[in-house]
Amino acid sequence: MASASAAAPESWQAAGPRKRRSAARRPRRREAAPRDPEAEFEADSGVVLRRISNAGxxxxxxxxxxSALETINECLTKHLEQLKAPVGTLSDTFGKLHLDSSPDESDVAPDSIPGETPGTGTSRWKCVCYGIGNFATCIIARNQLTFLLLLLEKCQIPRSHCWVYDPLFSQLEIEVLNILGVTVLSENEEGKRSIRGEATIFYMLHCGTALYNNLLWSNWSVDALSKMVIIGNSFKGLEERLLARILQKNYPYIAKILKGLEELEFPQTSQYMDMFNDTSVHWFPVQKLQQLSTDAWEFWEEPDYQDCEDLEIIRNKTEDPSATD
Structure with missing residues (x-):
């Protein structure tokens, strides 16, 4: 799971002849995230829910x-076509995506929670969210959670079909998530979740690189990857920031999948720069996956990261007692 203090080391360099990205494109350190002025006192669930409502x-x-909806719409439309979704499902789902993307403030109920009224349609996806952070006290994390709730509504994904986990969640935050109706995972999966044949959107902003690598390993087949969408750190950005040999040694599944994906960058605005910088939508076209070498698919060893410094995730101590945060 993504550590709250994780960030790319300054010593990493661009791989190959690519131009190095500016610092503004890198995931921001969570410890530098602005906290609520009111966070000095202990909030209750009602206070946190009200803050989420205001953020929405x-x-x-x-x-x-x-703008972000347009980006997601473009990617998910292609993904639905790949899943061979019925025409009715395609039009119904993305008809919702375009509706009320920028409503008048008067249309929003005073104390409503973003995405509070679930869509009545049948979604093609489930959703998994890793590493959202301490949204009760962190403005960045709260906006990321709010975006997730609105996205679930637009994609008509029932909240009960969204699984959420961060090892840093407080009891208050778990209580709030239960009230919101999402499913809070009880164990640290370290991103090692198989989609089990079900189309799944993974929402994992500013997470450690190992988390993405673990997720790819857990679904390392054409069939599984073609059913996945990842909203998270730009894989192109990872390729540009990390030395090629480091990427291939420590995060081999990311290194191998770079030629098997399509990526659309999130828009950047000054208001939400800290919340969604270096964020892209990734999906995996079948044709590109089939063009990867046979050797790429035959290598399927579980990552262990024994020689990896600055791992950037919190390990599952029940499985690895010697691991450190």
Missing amino acids: KDLLISDFWS
Whole structure:
């Protein structure tokens, strides 16, 4: 799971002749995230829910929300076509994506929670969210959670079909998530979750690189990867920031999948720069996956990261007692 203090080491260099990305494109360190002025006192679930509601109102009327929906729409439309979804499902789902992307503030109920009313349609996806952070006290984490709730509504994914985990969650935050209706995982999976043949959107912003590598390993087949969408750190950005030999040694599944994916960058606006910088939507076209070498698919060893410094995730201590945070 993504550690709250994880960030790319400054000593990493660009691989090959690519131009190094600016610091603004890198995932921001969570410890530098602005905290609520009111966070000095212990909040209750009602206070946190009200803050999420207010964040939702601001997000819905922002240019960022409408632009981000266009990006997600473009990717998920292609993904649905790949899944051979019925035409009715395709039009119904993305008809919802375009509706009310920037409503008038007067249309939002005073104390409503973003995405509170679930869609009535049948979604093609389930959703898994890793590493959202301490949203009760962190403004960045709260906006990321709010975006997730709105995305679930637009994609007509019932909240009960969204699994959420962060080892840093407080009891208050778990209580709030239960009230919101999402499913809170009880164990640290370290990203090693198989989709088991079900189309799944993974929402994992500013997570450690090992988490993405573990997720790819757990679904290392054409069939599984073609059913996945990952909203998270830009894989192109990882390729540019890490030396090629480090990427191939420590994160081999990311290194191998770079030629088997398509990536669309999230829009960047000053208001939400800290929340969604270096974020992209990734999906895996079957044709590109089939063009990967046979050797790429035959190598399927579980990552162990024994020689990896700055791992950036919190290990599952029940499985690895010697691991450190």
